[in-house]
Amino acid sequence: MTDTVVSEPAFSQTARLEIGADEYRLRRERVFRLLQERQLDAVCVFGPTRVAYLSGFFFSPTERPIALILTADGRVAALLPQLELSHFQQQGPALDDSAIYPEYPGGGSGRHPLLFLRELLSRLGVLGRRIAADVDGYEHRWGYRGPALGAVLEQPVQADVALIDNLRMVKSATEIALMTEACRWGDHAHRLMQNSLGVGAEELLVSHGASLQATRDLLAALGERYVPKAREGLPANAMFIRGSNTAHPHGLHEAGAVKAGDVLVTGAYGVVGGYESELERTMIVGEPDARFQRYFAAMLAAQQVGLDALRPGRTCAEVEADVRRFIRVELGMDDLVRHHTGHAFGLEGHEHPFLDLDDHTVIEPGMVFSVEPGLYVPQFAGFRHSDTVVITSSGSERLSLYPRELDELVVPVG
Missing domain, CATH: 3.40.350.10 (Creatinase/prolidase N-terminal domain)
Incomplete structure (x- = not known):
């Protein structure tokens, strides 16, 4: 990890958290020039x-x-x-x-x-x-x-x-500031959800309850500075799926309650000024056994390879190649991969470019990516962390600051 793109706050403590008219005008002027070119x-x-x-x-x-x-x-x-x-x-x-x-x-x-x-x-x-x-x-x-x-x-x-x-690929300082604020509230929603987890917790009720409380906290803290940009959804959100359902990278919610031994894959995000964040964690209910620890450690190491590989001048494909090589050669788990390492995002949850073997886009400072290589063990569990990462002048910086280590992600039983 290295220096940040944002050297000073883009918003005062009283400013509305949204893109201003001047930046929209500059965007249109870029299009005018592009049309002429x-x-x-x-x-x-x-x-x-x-x-x-x-x-x-x-x-x-x-x-x-x-x-x-x-x-x-x-x-x-x-x-x-x-x-x-x-x-x-x-x-x-x-x-x-x-x-x-x-x-x-x-x-x-x-x-x-x-x-x-x-x-x-x-x-x-x-x-x-x-x-x-x-x-x-x-x-x-x-x-x-x-x-x-x-x-x-x-x-x-x-x-x-x-x-x-x-x-849209390279974000401005203002866009990055909005996404940083979104990360703060995504992290907060996840913390509320984790604090509500335990044996017997209902998947849907805990997810929606934490999202609503995080939204209440956001609105109380930001007041009129927060400017909604949609008719639906909440400004702060958290959810999880559990058990063998996590072996599906995009598993749907299931009715029922958390049990001891469940693997949880979570997702949390904030939306500020229309800009999103992304945070995902793999958790365990009760003490992890050796099998869980093995796959968790492998996933965490693969994510670190992805984080270390992100820097300006490289291509998205080169980052993905580093991660896939590590999973194949060092871990011997290539058969457990179901998707590429990550994607850009901002106003949308997925945007171009992608950390994929066939995306040769050159990485530039100001780009924002998710880094989320996953390992999926059929009939057992999925293992995936995802973090919001901004590309800096010489490397990258993680904007989602939620703990990544296993000892911080164990849900106690009893």
Whole structure:
């Protein structure tokens, strides 16, 4: 572990914990320059997270298409359903133009919402010119049925999710500060959950109870500084699964109570300013036997290899290769691997790039990853720690600070 990217606090003790208008403006300016460099005239951004990243407009995605349009000459426009117009005006930037449609699929207009977008692009003077998009039309969700953007415009559209998502890979000091705060509350939620664990504890009740109490604590501590960015979910969350169910990397909750000898795999996170953290731990109820200790030690050592391997200038694939080589050669447990070592995240729980053998993205300071190599023993248990890690100028720093060692992760019996 080495120096941190954040040399001083990005927020005062009274500042609202969110990205400010100036940073959103700088993000859009980066897109304007990118369009000019690629000789594109405009980009239509449909992905809800990408829209939020560029505009500050957070919304609950439904069947109603929303698009943010940026032009190479610096104009900002939007396609919005009527029901989101005032919501956008509350959060988003001033628009140079907009297309407001009454409802999906038409609201009595007899016209699909993307036809309103075609008219907007015509008014902006870019119809028939070089248009890009993150995806070629609105995502199909909640019953939405719509044509491709290229079909509506009757011209090719350069669809490329990387156009915006590559800009999201390296986090700003403000983004890292928000994620650091999110880690603090994810750690707190996990501590509350661990303190509530014991033989007879109900999996669902303990998970939700700890999440609710951690959220109460967060709101009491942060007050009006905390700015929710979603309609659903809690700002601080913790959960666990138990027993042989943990041998499934993404095992679902099961009804029932904790028993002595159960292996637990936990997950906890906070959400601050729309940015997430990630924390996972492997625990044991009662004294660990030799079998558990063997796999736990192997998992912890593999995670340390991943943490040590992360530094600028290396590729994601090289980090994964270090971890897989250690698991295969030093541990002899390659058959217990079910997934890659980790992934980037920020506004979403999983983002590009990935610590994977086929991802050759070069690691840069300011990137944020989970580091979570797992070992999964069929019919016995899974073993996985995950930590939020930020890349620094010469290495990495762990932002989730929850204990990793076994003696801190034993749930007492009796």
